Amino acid sequence: xxxxxxxxxxxxxxxxxxxxxxxxxxxxxxxxxxxxxxxxxxxxxxxxxxxxxxxxxxxxxxxxxxxxxxxxxxxxxxxxxxxxxxxxxxxxxxxxxxxxxxxxxxxxxxxxxxxxxxxxxxxxxxxxxxxxxxxxxxxxxxxxxxxxxxxxxxxxxxxxxxxxxxxxxxxxxxxxxxxxxxxxxxxxxxxxxxxxxxxxxx
Numbered sequence: 001x002x003x004x005x006x007x008x009x010x011x012x013x014x015x016x017x018x019x020x021x022x023x024x025x026x027x028x029x030x031x032x033x034x035x036x037x038x039x040x041x042x043x044x045x046x047x048x049x050x051x052x053x054x055x056x057x058x059x060x061x062x063x064x065x066x067x068x069x070x071x072x073x074x075x076x077x078x079x080x081x082x083x084x085x086x087x088x089x090x091x092x093x094x095x096x097x098x099x100x101x102x103x104x105x106x107x108x109x110x111x112x113x114x115x116x117x118x119x120x121x122x123x124x125x126x127x128x129x130x131x132x133x134x135x136x137x138x139x140x141x142x143x144x145x146x147x148x149x150x151x152x153x154x155x156x157x158x159x160x161x162x163x164x165x166x167x168x169x170x171x172x173x174x175x176x177x178x179x180x181x182x183x184x185x186x187x188x189x190x191x192x193x194x195x196x197x198x199x200x201x202x
Contacts, residue, residue, distance in 0.1 A: 002049075002053060002055070003053075003055050003057075005049055005055070006046045006047075006049050006050040006055050006056075006057070006060050006064075007057060007059050007060055007063070009042040009043075009045055009046040009049075010042075010046055010059075010060060010063045010064050010067050011063075012042050013039050013042050013043060013046070013067040013068075013071060014063075014067050014070065016035050016036075016038060016039045016042075016071070017039075017070055017071055017074050017075075019035050020032050020035050020036050020039065020071070020074070020075055020078075021074055021075070021078045023035065024075070024078040024079065024082060024135075025078060025081075025082065029135040029136070029138045029139035030135075030139050032135050033132060033135040033136060033139070036071075036075065036128075036131060036132065036135065037132065039071055040128050043064075043067075043068060046060075046064060047064070050064075068124060069097060072093070072124070072127055072128075072131075073090075073093065073094065073097070075131055076089065076090045076093060076127075076131070077090060079131070079134055084134055084138055085134060085150070085151075085154065089154050089158065092158050092161070092162075093127075093158075093161065096161050096162070096165050099165060100165070100168065103168065103169070103172065117164070117167065119160055119163055119164045119167060120164040120168075122160050123157050123160040123161040123163075123164050126153055126156050126157035126160060127154075127157045127161075129153055130150050130153035130154045130157055131150075133146075133149050133150040133153060134150040137149075137150055
């Protein structure tokens with residue numbers, strides 16, 4: 001039974017997404033905060049249990065990061081629609097995720113694995129905290145430094161996100177996904193044709 005717990009927690013996180021979105025649109029930011037916090041706790045518990053008891057599965061490898069990204073993007077989209085945060089924050093996050101998806105598609109079937117690093121996890125944590133602060137601010141109409149704290153946290157999260165993306169691309173290069181030799185020479189159509197003809201003769 002223990003081996004199924006991480007996957008169950010991942011599924012719970014996915015099921016919590018529409019609940020969080022519903023309460024944000026309903027203006028019940030306290031309940032949105034509660035369920036968003038539960039989602040974050042299940043995320044931490046999921047990772048801890050999977051690593052502690054070596055219960056990492058193919059389902060978890062695929063669905064765990066997907067649950068994280070869907071929770072983050074759906075929540076941010078709801079906050080944008082409700083005019084709680086500016087649109088450009090969501091645009092940068094979506095652009096980063098799009099680049100990551102394109103990179104992952106190139107890696108499909110190749111022996112290149114890029115693991116999650118501390119800066120990627122830090123960006124996720126900062127976004128979680130920023131969203132929590134936004135919900136609390138909206139619920140209690142806080143002013144002063146509290147009213148600006150979420151914006152500061154979003155900026156820090158975005159900076160960390162961009163840094164993580166740069167390091168992701170750098171990691172791909174260092175692991176050989178990009179052929180360093182090809183970057184140092186020009187390859188023309190004629191050269192490619194000659195190379196193909198040589199291969200056929202062999």
